[in-house]
Amino acid sequence: LWKLMATLFPKYDEYQRNAKRDIPVIIIERKKAPSSSTPTTVADQKEYNRKVIEEFRATRDQADGPYAKRPMLLLTVVGAKTGQLRTTPMMYIREDDRLVVIASNIGAPKHPDWYRNLVSNSNVTVEVGSETFAARAVPLTGADRQQMWDKLIQRYAFFTDHQAKTDREIPLVELQRVTTS
Numbered sequence: 042l043w044k045l046m047a048t049l050f051p052k053y054d055e056y057q058r059n060a061k062r063d064i065p066v067i068i069i070e071r072k073k074a075p076s077s078s079t080p081t082t083v084a085d086q087k088e089y090n091r092k093v094i095e096e097f098r099a100t101r102d103q104a105d106g107p108y109a110k111r112p113m114l115l116l117t118v119v120g121a122k123t124g125q126l127r128t129t130p131m132m133y134i135r136e137d138d139r140l141v142v143i144a145s146n147i148g149a150p151k152h153p154d155w156y157r158n159l160v161s162n163s164n165v166t167v168e169v170g171s172e173t174f175a176a177r178a179v180p181l182t183g184a185d186r187q188q189m190w191d192k193l194i195q196r197y198a199f200f201t202d203h204q205a206k207t208d209r210e211i212p213l214v215e216l217q218r219v220t221t222s
Contacts, residue, residue: 090130094115094128097115098115101171112133112134112135114130114142114168115131115167116155116159116167117167118155118165119158119164121161121162127155127158129153133216136189139189140167141213141216143211143212144212145211148202148203148204156214159214163178164176167216174219177216177217179214179216179217190211
C-alpha cells in the first residue's frame with residue numbers, strides 16, 4: 042500500500058516522513074454497477090413489478106409462457122395504511138397441497154411491505170398458474186416453519202444467503218385457500 046500511495050501521490054512519501062504521526066489512508070472500494078435489469082430505486086422496482094404482473098397475466102394460460110416453469114405467483118394484499126389493493130409478484134414453493142411464500146426481501150433488515158400488510162389483514166388474493174382464488178395468509182411458526190425452511194433451502198439454497206444478511210428470521214407464509222359454501 043505504501044508503494045501504491047507513493048506512486049499515485051508523489052509527495053505522499055515526503056509528507057509521511059515529515060509527519061509526527063501516520064497519515065491516515067482511506068481506501069474507497071468501487072462497487073459493481075447494477076445490471077440494467079436490476080431495479081435500483083423504489084420507482085424502478087414498482088415499474089419492474091408492474092411489467093412482470095402485466096406479462097404474467099397476459100401469458101399465464103400459455104403452457105410455454107415465460108412463467109410456466111417458474112414458481113411465481115401474484116399476491117394481492119390490502120395496504121395497512123391506505124386500504125388500497127397491492128399486488129406483488131413473488132416466488133413460492135408448493136409442498137404437497139400447501140402453497141408457501143417467502144418474505145426474504147433479499148435479506149434486507151426489514152420485512153417486505155406485502156408481509157407487513159398481510160400481518161395487518163390476512164385476507165389475500167392469489168394468482169398462480171391459471172387460477173385466481175381467495176386465501177388466508179398464515180405465517181408459519183415453530184417446528185412447522187423450520188421443516189418448511191429446511192425443504193425450501195434444499196431446493197433453493199440462495200435463501201441461506203438472504204438469511205445470513207439479516208438479523209430477522211425470514212417469515213414463511215402459507216396461503217390457505219378460502220372455501221366458500
